[in-house]
Amino acid sequence: MLVNGATGAIGSAAVQLLKRLGAVVTAVCDTEHVELVRGLGADRVIDYRAEDFTKDEETYDVVLDAVGKSSFGRCKRLLKPSGIYLSSDLGPLSQNPILALITPVFGGKKVVFPIPPKYRQERVRQFKEMIESGEFKPVIDRRYRLDQIVEAYRYVETGQKIGNVVISIEPAI
Numbered sequence: 001m002l003v004n005g006a007t008g009a010i011g012s013a014a015v016q017l018l019k020r021l022g023a024v025v026t027a028v029c030d031t032e033h034v035e036l037v038r039g040l041g042a043d044r045v046i047d048y049r050a051e052d053f054t055k056d057e058e059t060y061d062v063v064l065d066a067v068g069k070s071s072f073g074r075c076k077r078l079l080k081p082s083g084i085y086l087s088s089d090l091g092p093l094s095q096n097p098i099l100a101l102i103t104p105v106f107g108g109k110k111v112v113f114p115i116p117p118k119y120r121q122e123r124v125r126q127f128k129e130m131i132e133s134g135e136f137k138p139v140i141d142r143r144y145r146l147d148q149i150v151e152a153y154r155y156v157e158t159g160q161k162i163g164n165v166v167i168s169i170e171p172a173i
């Protein structure tokens with residue numbers, strides 16, 4: 001699999017979970033974060049400041065754009081004949097949900113658009129155990145108190161946060 005945006009909240013979790021599931025992962029991030037992404041378990045890292053990942057010579061079963069900076073059209077050549085393009089974003093002109101309906105009809109390379117996950121207790125428990133055992137390490141950039149939420153949103157909206165921003169809800173005194 002290839003994960004674009006491997007330093008985001010979704011991308012940094014995806015790299016770790018995919019490695020846990022036994023996938024071979026190529027991750028895309030900027031120069032500054034190559035070591036961080038290697039530390040998450042990526043087998044190969046492409047620095048997007050040095051190289052255009054859409055021109056990579058490898059082909060993949062799945063390309064996950066976890067930062068919404070590409071499109072099916074640009075990534076199609078990276079996919080194996082039955083490869084899947086997944087994105088956490090709607091894509092240019094909101095094309096991803098539409099392509100997810102159309103592309104499976106023709107067979108071959110297709111777009112899958114994730115349906116919002118159901119937050120099952122079992123899943124939350126599983127993550128809690130993985131975090132406690134150190135098997136999954138959420139990447140945390142900054143922490144804010146609840147009364148700093150405007151500041152926190154402003155930071156997230158820069159599009160440059162690394163991993164997650166945590167809002168701490170202080171216990172009432």
Ligand SMILES: NC(=O)c1ccc[n+]([C@@H]2O[C@H](COP(=O)([O-])OP(=O)(O)OC[C@H]3O[C@@H](n4cnc5c(N)ncnc54)[C@H](OP(=O)(O)O)[C@@H]3O)[C@@H](O)[C@H]2O)c1
Binds near residue numbers: 006009010028069159
């Ligand atoms: N978080 C959620 O719960 C959620 C849910 C649904 C959908 N989404 C969508 O999913 C996308 C990602 O959200 P997110 O919260 O995981 O992360 P995010 O905060 O939007 O992503 C920021 C990360 O993307 C990297 N980045 C910026 N430009 C890039 C580029 N051109 N190529 C590769 N990486 C780049 C930045 O790292 P560098 O500075 O190293 O490039 C930064 O670490 C967003 O479009 C969001 O709307 C998010």
